[in-house]
């Protein structure tokens with residue numbers, strides 16, 4: 038009998054959840070950055086093989102929510118954990134264990150069903166430190182399996198996948214095995230624009246930026262897709278940073294995003310980005326609804 042079920046990678050921001058899902062799917066589905074709170078939705082990734090089907094729910098990192106947007110992000114994370122067949126707690130081995138980690142450990146430890154602890158970023162710590170760390174986590178008795186990996190270079194990810202397949206229930210696949218995700222191209226494209234904003238800007242800016250799709254025109258005659266999008270910021274000063282001196286920053290973001298989108302969409306792309314100040318958008322229901330629109334395709 039084939040396996041079929043869902044896996045929720047959960048953990049603190051920046052633990053490497055999106056990197057892991059991308060690695061296991063061999064595809065850049067979720068955007069990744071070195072800034073916390075990169076993932077803002079539940080991103081579904083579908084892995085189909087002769088073993089069956091494993092559906093990942095990549096989620097926002099667990100953090101103290103200070104805005105309406107972040108409360109929604111936390112709901113995505115907690116709902117995914119409650120719904121998934123297997124909970125996969127990711128811990129950044131290179132980061133010092135703090136109260137945030139204790140909170141997440143407690144939370145994930147209460148998840149129903151099998152729980153796997155993934156000790157990520159082993160490439161960043163010394164080898165002799167690994168076993169004692171595993172032993173300490175094993176003492177909690179909260180996990181069915183503990184697997185040290187590097188999501189970035191793929192170390193031991195085969196072993197993790199093996200563990201996940203073994204814990205998954207038997208069943209029929211939920212999705213067409215040809216599908217990699219349930220998100221429309223437009224959503225994934227807008228995420229990739231946001232990734233460039235995160236990559237090229239620094240400090241507190243990433244938290245207060247969002248990208249909204251304004252218009253998407255498929256010009257078959259010219260074999261071109263025209264994408265009009267707005268980068269939201271909260272204050273005039275932030276707009277200055279995103280635009281840059283003589284528009285240099287927005288130009289760099291636009292070029293990087295266009296090249297990436299042309300590869301992703303396998304089409305020529307015309308990208309029009311504009312920066313808009315939208316005070317307190319993270320509290321604004323209408324803006325948040327616009328950002329949530331078109332995230333999931335309707336799949337029967």
Ligand SMILES: Nc1nc2c(ncn2[C@@H]2O[C@H](COP(=O)(O)OP(=O)(O)O)[C@@H](O)[C@H]2O)c(=O)[nH]1
Nearest residue numbers: 051052053054055056069070071158187188189
């Ligand atoms: N050195 C190292 N860096 C990693 C590893 N996994 C993820 N990262 C980096 O950690 C940062 C956060 O990764 P991301 O997947 O966005 O974390 P998320 O917030 O949990 O989804 C990025 O800069 C990744 O490149 C790893 O195994 N080793």
Ligand SMILES: [Mg+2]
Nearest residue numbers: 054055075076
């Ligand atoms: Mg992420």
